[in-house]
Amino acid sequence: MGYCATRGGPSECLTAEACYEHLIIHVRDSLAFIRQSIGNFRQTGAILPSSGSLARAMVDAIGPIQTGDILVELGPGTGVFTRQIRKRFPDNPLIAVEFNEALAARLRHSQPDVHVVCGCASEIRRHVETLGLDPDRIGVVLSGLPLLSLPRPLCDAILAGLGQVVPIDRRYVQFTYSQRAWQKWHLAGFRRENPRRVWLNVPPASVLAFTRSDG
Numbered sequence: 402m403g404y405c406a407t408r409g410g411p412s413e414c415l416t417a418e419a420c421y422e423h424l425i426i427h428v429r430d431s432l433a434f435i436r437q438s439i440g441n442f443r444q445t446g447a448i449l450p451s452s453g454s455l456a457r458a459m460v461d462a463i464g465p466i467q468t469g470d471i472l473v474e475l476g477p478g479t480g481v482f483t484r485q486i487r488k489r490f491p492d493n494p495l496i497a498v499e500f501n502e503a504l505a506a507r508l509r510h511s512q513p514d515v516h517v518v519c520g521c522a523s524e525i526r527r528h529v530e531t532l533g534l535d536p537d538r539i540g541v542v543l544s545g546l547p548l549l550s551l552p553r554p555l556c557d558a559i560l561a562g563l564g565q566v567v568p569i570d571r572r573y574v575q576f577t578y579s580q581r582a583w584q585k586w587h588l589a590g591f592r593r594e595n596p597r598r599v600w601l602n603v604p605p606a607s608v609l610a611f612t613r614s615d616g
């Protein structure tokens with residue numbers, strides 16, 4: 402098996418055409434992301450979509466998932482994490498909550514088997530209920546949100562919402578470019594696991610996993 406620069410990991414492309422197709426998708430996604438990032442930088446919080454290496458490290462941190470557990474992704478952007486979650490957990494319901502209308506529409510088109518909600522990450526419970534699913538069945542919340550660059554009241558509302566939906570012993574997984582800034586934050590009711598550094602990303606990032614420890 403070769404190395405795929407587009408995915409940032411082992412190549413699974415069987416043919417050169419498949420590899421080329423991946424490259425085209427990657428370039429198109431990156432251009433769409435950059436377009437949304439210009440003029441919306443505080444909300445987008447990045448210049449490029451995350452790498453395949455970061456996506457795999459995020460999904461590695463999810464922990465055990467049971468049949469029927471609902472997987473929630475916040476801030477999917479162009480869907481780098483979404484595709485990796487789908488690959489690892491093909492049969493679980495997956496809800497992706499994206500605030501940016503253009504990115505949500507794109508993702509809905511490219512991932513028809515995902516419940517893509519165009520809305521705010523602070524209202525997870527409401528989004529799950531609106532889809533007719535049971536919020537008590539949430540198995541993980543994985544976030545690509547730029548929490549450090551969002552307005553503080555919004556950030557507090559998102560974290561408060563997480564406290565309401567992540568069950569005991571389940572996880573909230575977040576990535577950050579500044580592990581240091583996160584040291585100052587205490588998430589009530591969550592235990593912080595050891596972070597994992599991912600160098601193959603622009604810029605390098607850390608995966609933070611928080612396990613719900615009390616009610």
Ligand SMILES: C[S@@+](CC[C@H](N)C(=O)[O-])C[C@H]1O[C@@H](n2cnc3c(N)ncnc32)[C@H](O)[C@@H]1O
Pocket residue numbers: 444445446447449450451475476477478479480481482498499500501504520521522523544545546547551
């Ligand atoms: C840093 S980008 C990450 C995109 C993707 N997960 C990745 O890693 O490439 C952050 C994403 O969060 C979305 N976002 C920002 N605020 C949001 C909110 N309040 N609710 C839902 N999505 C939000 C942005 O539109 C953007 O797509």
